[in-house]
Amino acid sequence: MQEIKLNTHISGRFNLELENLRNSVLTMGGMVEQQLCDAIAALRDNHMALAEKVIVNDFTVNAMEVQIDEECTRIIAKRHPAASDLRLVLAINKTTADLERMGDDIERIANLLIKGSLPVSEDIKNGMIATGNHVMEMLRRTLNAFARLDAEAALEIHMGDQEIDEQYKQLLTLAVSEMQQDTESLPQWLEVLWAMRALERVGDRCKNVCEYIIYLVKGKDVRHISREDMQRRLAELRQS
């Protein structure tokens, strides 16, 4: 577990506020995780009511983003956080945007049922469920890394996204071969393709959050650098 000095400032009240802010992000993340779980179950069981629940609950996810952002603004204005505290607040400001957009991606999966565009083939459906479970595991681990401010775990999760990309590519190849046999249903297939891509994007957004965690803990921005550079830079940080 990484140590960042969240508890060195004098104000106990300020500590409490930062702690509450972190907890709010975890609550929002937990809600997004539940949404993904529900969307996958709805897909698996062809469960219309559950799909509708996902769509309704997305409003709550959206509201959480606005509320947490307001709290970030309030804390900066009132407490003038510096160093790691400021990094925490700014990382949260970015994290909420990614969590909210994960919510939108997940809604797209639930929309498959609402629009009656469920994948016609069992293989595709099972492939989507398997990828969905993989992404859900990635999200769960990302939120844990956030809770423990664990940059090493965040890096590991970041690297692991390659597996989801691979799984997604295989799913696409399967979809294309099925589409070629079933050109009548292409409009429906398009909806399935967007939902597949939405799943893969949730994984990408987990990667974004992992980058914020690394920045937050290490104070170094690791966005937009190559995998190798990121490993090298983290190795340097470990020694520093």
Add this chain to the structure above:
Amino acid sequence: MQEIKLNTHISGRFNLELENLRNSVLTMGGMVEQQLCDAIAALRDNHMALAEKVIVNDFTVNAMEVQIDEECTRIIAKRHPAASDLRLVLAINKTTADLERMGDDIERIANLLIKGSLPVSEDIKNGMIATGNHVMEMLRRTLNAFARLDAEAALEIHMGDQEIDEQYKQLLTLAVSEMQQDTESLPQWLEVLWAMRALERVGDRCKNVCEYIIYLVKGKDVRHISREDMQRRLAELRQS
């Protein structure tokens, strides 16, 4: 033009820093606009060198995001901005993320050429160029609204996104009918579909930036509310 009181604090140096920060965002936005312009031209003229230029330049867009975010952090830590100044800095912190991801979307269009997956049909190509020009106009207007901190213009642009969505839907319908005649090329068509969607997403991200502008000028968060509610809320703000 909206008035927000950026110039009421005593420190002239602070004013200058905020002005520079705004200018950096406009420079980054201008770069993204140029990238879109180049990607569309590359698509139109089948211009491989231009497509390669877009891909290389995306690194600069990425670097700009990191650099502006660092400046935001520095200003908050050093200047303790409050009220509208703080809103400006936080809105910029979110805007850079959307600009950077527009860059990724645009790169996807350039990638069509690199992968040799250019649309086979002239109709589709022309449709993409028309949509691309429409999105470019939206981006240009969004950056202008940001430069002038013009919430009314931002609202108008936000509303106008419906036209792009409509154009995109028509393009998709055309694509599906062509795909049905050309199932052999489905893998290539998939790349074209992702690029079309990427274009539409640039429009969505312009909408996000417009929401930040409204928040920045009016101090009210208009994310995640319906179009009607947004209009109503802005009418109230106008009178207040």
